[in-house]
Amino acid sequence: MSSPSARPNRGPAAGPGNRRALIDAARRIYAETGLSAPFTSVARAAGVGQGSLYRHFPDRTSLEVAIFQETLAAFRADIADERIGLDALFTAVAGEPVLSTVFVQMIRDSKDAEVVEIADGYQEALSLLLTRDIARGRVRADVDVDDVIHAASMLAGELTAVPLEDRPAAASRVRRLIDAALAAR
Template sequence: MSTTRSNRGPAAAAQNRAALIRAAAEVFSEQGVDAPLSAIAKRAGVGQASLYRHFRSRGELAFAAFESNLDDLQEIVDRGGSLSDVLTVVAEQLAEISVLIELTASLADDPHLAEFEGRMRGILDAVIDEGRASGTVPADYSTGDIILSIGMLSAAARAGGRDHRRAAIARALELLRIRL
């Protein structure tokens, strides 16, 4: 009896892609954005050729791996959450997955970053508009201001180990909320 896996070909494409995205999020979180792509393919249980069929670049894979973070934020907006709710989740994401900061810095010229940032801006535009309409967001707040605030949270997230990052981010959030 053979113990080798059979090649299921195109029938496994969607499953392979999902496994690669999960593995990339884990491996990038553990080893950073420069983690070997071979480690991601191995963790996903696929060959490197499969990885390259699904993702043409490290940036495409990395941003796909963290797309679920944007999905979480969109879900908050869709259920009527506030700007404060969105910033709280962003802060939690930064504390847990500090590689997101590294990702945007090291892949600054990657075209997938523009797509990622565009989606983030859309999410923020929606929550700011809703907040202005309900009176919970000051009229002079812009999406650029919130992006700047997230940058400040990112700076706090770079500090020290996980516990120190969490404390720094919590304090930065307190300071941001003084005006909200």
């Protein structure tokens, strides 16, 4: 007889829900503390066992890849509207600065094939936004994707260094500097 608090084992049927819970928990934890959070804390926050964590994500990189594949897919969907420019990127970074810092660090440092694919997709999306903003006269023609990545990284880095309640004001200040630096002359 099981104890009253024990959850019934749903077997393979629980797989998709557990995977979703793990990704959501990791996104929350990494957004608060970065990638240094203990891997086991993700399982705990998702309400699943470590076996389930390792079954879905055998290592930290595979979990990060899953998070950032979803992030990139959502970003691509958001920028499908032709009216969207680089402002969408900087708004997204300001909304999740810790996760954005982790993302940029991961795509810069990893040689994992899936991470390289995400990095290529990210650069392709940024190139589209940059091309739109250059064509509209919002951004100088000599600005390239690496410049945009550096600007996003600076924004995220600055916001992770200030208390949560000060982030909106800090984001506004940094955004003004970035806008001025990239602006068409």
